[in-house]
Amino acid sequence: MKINLRKAVNRFFSNPSFEMIYSEAMANALDANATVMSIDISIKSFDQPESMTIKIQDNGDGFSDENFQRFSSLMNTKDSSHKGLGRLIFLKYFSTIKFDSIFKKDKQFIKRSFLFNERFDGDKKDDVVETASTTGANLLFESFNNIQLKAYDDIIPGAIITYLKNYFLPRLYAVKQAGGTFDLRVSLNTEKDNPSKKFISSVSSFSLDELPVLQEKLLENQELDLFKSEFKLLYYIDSSYNEEMKNVTAICIDDRAIELNLLDNQKLPESHKFIFLLISEYLNEKIDDARLNINLSSNELDTLKRIFFDQISEIISNSVPAINERNVETRNRLSAKYPHLDGLFPQNSVGLLDESKSIEIAQNKFFKEQKEILNAETLSDEMYDRSLIQASRILAEYILYRNKIIQKLKDVDSKDKEKKVHDLIVPMQKTLYSENRFENRFINNAWLLDDKYMTYQTVLSDENIEKLINEITDDKEAPSDLRPDIAFVFSDDINTCDHPVDVVVVELKKKGLDFLDNRTVIDQMKQRARRLLAYYPSKIQRMWFFGIVEIDPELRLSLEEEWTPLYSKGDVFYKEEEVFPTNRELKRIGTSKIPVSMTILSFDALWKDAESRNDMFLDILKKSIQKYSQEN
Template sequence: MKINISKAIKQFFPNPSLDLVYFEAIANSLDANATEISLKVNIQSFENSKSLEIEITDNGEGFTNRGFDRFCALLETDSPDNKGLGRLVFLNYFNKVNYDSLSNDSKRTFILDNNFEREFEAKTSLKENGTKLSLNNYKLEGIKTYDYIRAETLAKSIELHFLPRLFLINKSGKEVTITILVNTEIPNTDKNFYSDKRIVSSKKLPKLKSKLFKIEQADLYANFELLYKVEKDYENSNLTIALNADNRTIPISDIISKDNIPQGHNCIFLIQSEYFKGKVGNSRQKLELEKNQFNALKYSIIKEIKTILEVEIPSIIERNKNKKDFLDKKYPHLEGYFNENVAGLVDKNKLLEKAQESFFKDQKETLEATHLTEALYKKSLEVSSRVLTEYILYRNLIIQKLKSTNHNNSESEIHEMIVPMRETLKVKTYFTDLYRNNAWLLDDKFMSYNTILSDQELSKLIDELAIEEEIKQDSSTRPDISIIFNGNPENQKVDLVIVELKKRKAGLHENEKVIGQIQRRARRLLEYYPNKIQRMWFYGIVDIDDDFELYLDSNEYTEIFSVDKAFYKTQKIVYKVSEEKIECPIGITILSFDAFLNDAEKRNETFLNILKESIKTTNKKV
């Protein structure tokens, strides 16, 4: 059998573990109709892994001539239940595997190693039909866990792995006994590791209930049987979900998170069906199904398990409902996309991913439609509501992030959260910049802009207004945020918004500077482009303490409606055009940070509630 063992192992057994050695040897014994199987593990100590030796003896049919021919030809089998690869896993851990076999038509001993070429001796030490495997010369530098060589844990994992098969053997009236014997010279009581003996018997299996069901999306005619046990067990709280396929047990426990089962319960769910026959991968570690088939299988199994759990553990009903309500509240734009049959059991991230995938599918369907039917038109309205809801949720995140700022945050940090500094946002890149421009915090009307200049010199703004004169560029002429909206400066008058920020708790002196900065900005703009500006709004965003509030009252600012403190004043600005002095009134609004954020939050909350109700109403109709 000339093969590259290391390459074959990587290809056929990508995730091997030492327990696969036990499982493969015992499975071969059961395939040979053995009724008594003995597993012996000999090791000097856990630390001395090189001393590990394993011996498996059975009273099966032994190697017949035909069986030996198949053994010598990789991948050659007489049954879809067998893959003809299992022996490779032995050579992943041991340099040598000694075989001693007696059957009705032959007796033979041989050594399986990397150089095996079907040589054997026609002799045996056995008195009755059967096979004995002796695995020695352990290859690896260590053993991953004591569980692989502890009799108690080996018995549990072997029983669990072969539970469906032993269940069927027991059902047929036969009996199989598997004896596990561990011998060690140097025990470790702290790790519960010592010489020990355990027995697994098909007559002493856990009592399993049975439930039949169908999965029409997978196979219209195949029957599926779910064998299960749900019991209170605070010492062995566990969850096991597996398939019985090709006489092998394939764990699929990742489809339901163990954390989603109430503590103090030991749950076993085993699914078997003729549908699985021949669908196991070469390593016998997973099913080989198309994605849509596997998803149909997975969600049907979860649905059946959920039904069982709700009967066996009634408290899980309220628990799962709370989790579903949490998802709907946290992600309202996806309400109706969360699979109610699996919510609360499946990992939250996986459930969210599936819901998002379904949402994107609906978006794609409506956007790519060449003709909108009545049904597709209604769906497009619903999808639009969900997209807008998702955007409003993003807004909430920005508000909460800004609310978490304090006096330790610099002015530039706060500025970056509103509009990225030193950047120019243009209407032609509106959708690209949608999640970077948060001018809506001031007023939603400012989302319809022509240009936003963030922390740019006033000369840049004048350039945007197409003024040819040059002005000196210095930091004192730099507004924090400048917005040109409601018009195109190339052919019509425009509205301007100028925003000044001060860091939190900046103090009276710094806050007073905002008023002066606003007045200078207005004068400069009016002087350079009096005929291009039809209206201007000036905003100052500061922390308004008692001292600054008195300052605003003294300068005839009027308090206006807001969740927190907000003041407004029409300020007369005098500027020169060709030596002529001209008076122009401008509006100045001074907002506290709390007013700035809380007012935006209230508007956001109103939009979100309207959208949520719309989505809920649509879901009820569906």
């Protein structure tokens, strides 16, 4: 029965890699008991692939009648570990492959020649060779039929050697253990070099003597019992720098190493190279006909990868202590910087921890935990404990944000405009309402003055005093000629409560001003107070006025004469200032003066006192999170 080879090629090898040409030829050579193999590539230049020819030779048993019969019939294999399709890959890239083989038959050396192309139907030519003394095969690949080569490594000797050595590692290692030999040589001859890509005429070779001695570990894992087969791990760790050696993490299928790339994206010391090979009879034949896809269910493959990865992690940690030490340092550094994620950073890793990836993993765990708790219909004791620690993590995350604001305040200097400080407390031209308190938590930083001001009803930033008055009364004649820097209405909702509210007014002065300019903050506070006295005590039950300035020695001396210093990490002065209302307000309230609470604090006091409170909160949260992480 004949078959359309072109259709067969496209069906079984729709998107193969070029290097599969070499692996199929080497598999045939090893099956034929070859001990020597050579690959010689000739090409004018990389961008002229049509000029390429490849000559592959080996000293194996040659194409005997039995071997040729199998070659001439697709999927006619000698055992289940062979697929009987590999030679089709040759026709994916080359239109013509000339075969010359010498084999021994009835004590005679026979030369068998045939042309393998899309029209191949088993024709061959046999001749007795009187002068021959050894068997072998000679393959000549001509008429490259693809548009272009995809990668320089496809035809660079060193890269080809590395690929074949890693791909056939299980089989080559078995040959070495049995006392056998195998030598491989690859050469490239080109007319136009490209040294930057290492694309130059060159020769590379490999011998079984170069294979390292692999250590063996029998894997014991309850999950592996499900596969009803023994699994063992062969591994090697090279502590000498070897640029050409590549890390290998593969499973063995039909004497071939199928790469899983478990060390990709892992930060490993450049001074070490690693080989890890997972072997089990269970894995034999678990690959498709083209040897491109592993035939395991997603659950099976995920389980094997996870167990394999954990074993690799343990071996590397034990074999390279410096990695473990570095990882401990990294975890400690991340826990200090992100205490709300403490205990969520990866504990087991292959190689050096990647900080960005570790933070991402911890955040995903954090969000997953939140989701589980929020979706729980009832809270068990264990779930209740988890919910408490989750709340601590969320609050710690917010406290860390506060630290960022405090740090920005620390960095303010005389070159910065007043707006910078203003925006750090509350952005200018913003009005915030309590119903959006959660959404506004990262722009309203009233806690810098005192945490109690977080219970605001309304925050007005750089708005006319008319708007403030409108928030607490329906006065249609409210003046609008003043703009407090920041004003808070807090403690109760004016629309629902049956008693007056509290009001806080904050005035700011940029750093670097002189004594007289800084003193004007007192007059500004009095000015704002006069406008509000008309609504005291009917609508306003308490008023606090804050002036934030840079307190130099002269201003400090002036304040110490009349104002009371308060306990603070910086300079804070307090005074009940008697404020005389304007004629308009005097008519309403019927009194000549009212005492108003005023506080002047330095920039240092603003951030230092806030930092002190913040550190206390964060320390409590960190210790509770750390204790929970250690216990769980």
